[in-house]
Amino acid sequence: MDPLTIDATMVVHGPGAFDAGDAGRLIDLLSPREVLVAGVMGRTAARESGLPVVCTDERPSILFKSLPGRAFLVNRGKTP
Known part of the structure; x- marks a missing residue:
């Protein structure tokens, strides 16, 4: 467990990070x-x-504005 992320929200954008x-x-x-x-x-x-x-319909930029505390983005781009 990382003390910087233990109380953070992870925001995943796009299917690539799951796939x-x-x-x-x-x-x-x-x-x-x-x-x-x-x-x-x-x-x-x-x-x-x-x-x-938890699935949301929000864009990451809108979602980050509404989140209290720490949050980080996970994204896997489609091009190198």
Whole structure:
């Protein structure tokens, strides 16, 4: 457990982080308080992953403005 992320919210944007396994690895490694899925495209991948997440319809920028405390973004881009 990382003391900087133990009480933080992890925001995942897009399906790539779920499909590549990044979201699961980071949940195990950082133990965030809550995991939110931002945007529309990641919802199906999030549900298929079986990870304990909450899906929102908000864009990451809007979601971050509404979150209290620490939060960090997980995203896997489509191009190198």
